[in-house]
Amino acid sequence: MTLRILTAAVMAVMALAAPSSAHEGHDHGGPPPPTASAQAAPRAEAQSALFEFVAVARGNALEIHLDRFDTNEPVVGATIEIDTPAGPATAAADRDLYRLEADWVRQPGAHDLIATVTSGTDVDFLTTTLTIPEAPAPVVTAGGGWLVGSALATEVREALAVDLKGRLSRNDPALLAVGALGFALGVLAMALLRRKVLLAAGTATALVLLFGGSLALAHEGHDHGTPPAAMPTAAGGAGARDLAQRLPDGSVFVPKPSQRILAIRTVKTAPADHRRSVEMPGRVIPDPNASGYVQASVAGRLAPPPGGFPRLGSRVEAGDVLAYVASAIQTIDQSDLQQRLSELDQAISIAEQRVRRSETLVRSGAIAKTTLDETRIELEGLRDRRTAIDQVQVKPEALVAPVSGVVAAANAVAGQMAESNAVVFHIVDPARLWVEALAYGSSGAFSDASATGGGTQALALRFEGAGFADRSQALPVQFSIEGGAKGLRLGQMLTVLARTEETQTGVALPRTSVLRGSNGQDIVFLHTGAERFEPREVRVLPLDGDRVLVAAGIDAGSRVVTEGAELLNQIR
Numbered sequence: 182m183t184l185r186i187l188t189a190a191v192m193a194v195m196a197l198a199a200p201s202s203a204h205e206g207h208d209h210g211g212p213p214p215p216t217a218s219a220q221a222a223p224r225a226e227a228q229s230a231l232f233e234f235v236a237v238a239r240g241n242a243l244e245i246h247l248d249r250f251d252t253n254e255p256v257v258g259a260t261i262e263i264d265t266p267a268g269p270a271t272a273a274a275d276r277d278l279y280r281l282e283a284d285w286v287r288q289p290g291a292h293d294l295i296a297t298v299t300s301g302t303d304v305d306f307l308t309t310t311l312t313i314p315e316a317p318a319p320v321v322t323a324g325g326g327w328l329v330g331s332a333l334a335t336e337v338r339e340a341l342a343v344d345l346k347g348r349l350s351r352n353d354p355a356l357l358a359v360g361a362l363g364f365a366l367g368v369l370a371m372a373l374l375r376r377k378v379l380l381a382a383g384t385a386t387a388l389v390l391l392f393g394g395s396l397a398l399a400h401e402g403h404d405h406g407t408p409p410a411a412m413p414t415a416a417g418g419a420g421a422r423d424l425a426q427r428l429p430d431g432s433v434f435v436p437k438p439s440q441r442i443l444a445i446r447t448v449k450t451a452p453a454d455h456r457r458s459v460e461m462p463g464r465v466i467p468d469p470n471a472s473g474y475v476q477a478s479v480a481g482r483l484a485p486p487p488g489g490f491p492r493l494g495s496r497v498e499a500g501d502v503l504a505y506v507a508s509a510i511q512t513i514d515q516s517d518l519q520q521r522l523s524e525l526d527q528a529i530s531i532a533e534q535r536v537r538r539s540e541t542l543v544r545s546g547a548i549a550k551t552t553l554d555e556t557r558i559e560l561e562g563l564r565d566r567r568t569a570i571d572q573v574q575v576k577p578e579a580l581v582a583p584v585s586g587v588v589a590a591a592n593a594v595a596g597q598m599a600e601s602n603a604v605v606f607h608i609v610d611p612a613r614l615w616v617e618a619l620a621y622g623s624s625g626a627f628s629d630a631s632a633t634g635g636g637t638q639a640l641a642l643r644f645e646g647a648g649f650a651d652r653s654q655a656l657p658v659q660f661s662i663e664g665g666a667k668g669l670r671l672g673q674m675l676t677v678l679a680r681t682e683e684t685q686t687g688v689a690l691p692r693t694s695v696l697r698g699s700n701g702q703d704i705v706f707l708h709t710g711a712e713r714f715e716p717r718e719v720r721v722l723p724l725d726g727d728r729v730l731v732a733a734g735i736d737a738g739s740r741v742v743t744e745g746a747e748l749l750n751q752i753r
Contacts, residue, residue: 221423221436223286223314225294226711227307232256232298234307235437235711237423238286243311245272245279246437247298251740253440253447253708259300266292277441289315425752432715433706433752440712446744447708450688452737455730456628457683460723461658463618463632465673468661471610473583477599481506484577490593491606497582503606504593507577518570525567532560586610589671614666616642618677619655630660630679631725637668639727642677678725687722687730694743695721695729696750705731706749708740714749 223238228250235246243263247256255277262271265283272279285292296307423436435445477483484505491503539553590607599605616632630642642660649656660677662669690705698704703721706714719734735741742749 221434223311224712225309225311227296227309228711229305229307231303231305232300232307233711234296234298234309236294236309236311237437238283238311238313241282241284241286243272243281243283243286245281245296246277247279247300248437248711251447251449253445253740255441256298256300259298262297262299264295286311286313289313427753432709432713433749434713435749435752436712440745443745443748445708445714445742445749447740448690448743450690450731450735450737450739450741452686452688454684454686455689455724456680457685458678458680458723458725458730459620459627461618461620461677461679463616463660463675463677465666465669465671465675466615466617466659467589467609467671468613468615471584471586471613472589473608474604475503475580475582475606475608476602476604477506477578477580478601479506479508479578480601481508481578481599483593483595483597483599483605485593485595486579490591490595491588493588493591495588496586497588497608498585499582501582502579503582504580505577506580506599522567522570525563525570529560529563529567532556532563536560580605582606582608584608584610609671611666611669614662614669614671615645616640616660616662616675616677618658618660618679620647620658620679621655627658627679627681630677631727632660632662632675632677634673634675637675639725640664640666640669640675642679644679678723680725685722685730685732687732688735688737688741689724689728690731690741691727691743692729694741694746695719695731696746704750705735706742706746707735708742714742716750 221237225236227234231250233248233250233253237244237246245261247259247261248254249256257277258274259279260271261274261279261281262269263281265281266285267283270281270283272281290313292311292313294309294311296309298305298307423438425433425435425439427433435443484507486502486504491497491501497503535556536553539548539556542548543550543553586608587610588606589609590604592603593605626647627644630644632640632642641663643663645659645661647656647658658677658679660679694705695703696705698716698718702718704716705719707717709715717734719731722730722732724730
């Protein structure tokens with residue numbers, strides 16, 4: 182009997198405690214996980230071969246976004262006529278946003294829309310249904326107060342925290358009753374452990390009376406939330422927020438306004454046959470027909486020409502004198518030259534005497550005039566040899582530019598001793614540069630090629646030839662740069678993509694479309710809905726300097742993001 186009494190008393194306390202704990206803590210079950218639809222305003226979308234149409238309910242109006250279906254480019258200046266539940270109406274255009282006044286968007290239910298879009302010569306019809314959800318019903322507690330919905334759970338918790346702080350500051354009776362209740366529960370537990378039935382029954386009765394009083398005090402003067410009339414409803418969309426976010430399945434929800442900011446652009450895929458490309462390492466080299474070295478043929482001392490040595494980067498023309506080399510004559514060479522000069526001087530004196538004697542004999546008719554002419558020729562030859570030896574000692578060698586171009590390298594200092602065959606200047610025409618690449622496992626025959634690297638734009642290359650020499654199991658292949666080589670320098674490393682005669686099927690996409698996923702796999706983003714993007718793993722092969730070839734992972738007709746993919750991948 183006593184056990185039944187105690188059980189009834191404890192059950193009464195638990196029965197009173199259950200609604201009280203739910204009311205005081207406002208814990209009515211965890212809200213569903215956030216999704217894009219829970220935070221976004223009511224919206225409807227439609228697609229056709231030309232346009233993509235999104236209508237968003239905000240307040241008493243419809244905000245309409247119109248894009249090109251293939252490229253996701255906003256359509257500006259179009260005319261949009263819509264058959265609505267209130268009759269036909271025309272949306273007002275504000276650049277890339279269209280707005281339609283519609284009081285019926287506050288009425289819950291499904292509203293059918295038929296839109297006629299006219300943009301230039303393009304005319305299309307789109308149908309969709311805009312669903313306005315019912316306003317959330319308020320939950321009424323036993324005390325007659327209103328319990329706010331999960332949308333204002335944060336505000337309620339903050340209000341309760343402020344209320345509890347106020348009660349502590351003014352010694353609120355309800356708070357004192359809660360303390361007494363805890364003390365009484367402790368007494369009840371001790372009585373049950375010691376099997377003091379009468380004490381336990383009395384304590385349980387006191388708990389019932391005390392808890393009922395504390396509940397009444399808690400209801401007095403307590404603000405239980407905002408009445409339903411003051412709560413924002415989903416039908417009006419006043420409290421809805423359109424935020425770009427990553428959904429639990431890995432896809433990304435991006436509202437149309439955010440797509441405008443991120444400049445998202447797409448392309449509709451169409452597989453085609455493309456010639457296979459080979460990726461090779463390469464470096465910039467000068468055109469052998471537009472570059473040259475300036476070298477000294479003999480060892481000597483460098484001297485500048487009038488105006489000084491040319492500076493690095495200065496323009497020179499073929500035949501310009503860039504420097505002089507004065508050959509240094511050794512002591513033994515000087516002795517030999519002096520001996521030769523003495524011999525020549527002696528021979529010249531003898532030849533002059535023979536010329537004078539021959540002139541006398543010619544006048545007397547003793548010898549023929551031809552003998553005199555031969556003697557004079559011999560004398561002139563000796564004098565020329567004498568002059569040449571004199572010039573060897575004093576005339577320096579002029580170093581001239583072999584081609585027109587700019588000075589790419591200079592090793593000239595006044596008074597410097599230059600060795601024979603030393604490179605003093607390197608002349609290069611910057612408008613005529615080549616790229617030398619190393620082909621591994623290839624025949625070395627290519628139709629055309631392109632090169633990227635070093636922050637430069639893609640360069641168009643023309644195949645010039647391939648060697649037969651083996652450089653570390655690779656063939657040297659040379660290409661000339663077409664369309665100018667501005668911004669390049671000699672020795673700069675590039676990545677060369679050369680196309681062969683072999684073909685392969687796939688989808689050609691810009692390199693900016695392909696990203697690296699968290700698992701290291703190549704991914705692209707597919708535009709699967711008006712405001713939904715899904716990452717897709719793909720297999721990528723090189724194609725050229727600007728594009729890659731997607732060999733597997735996406736189907737024909739898919740819309741792939743070509744601009745803004747990196748920004749989509751950063752949304753969390």
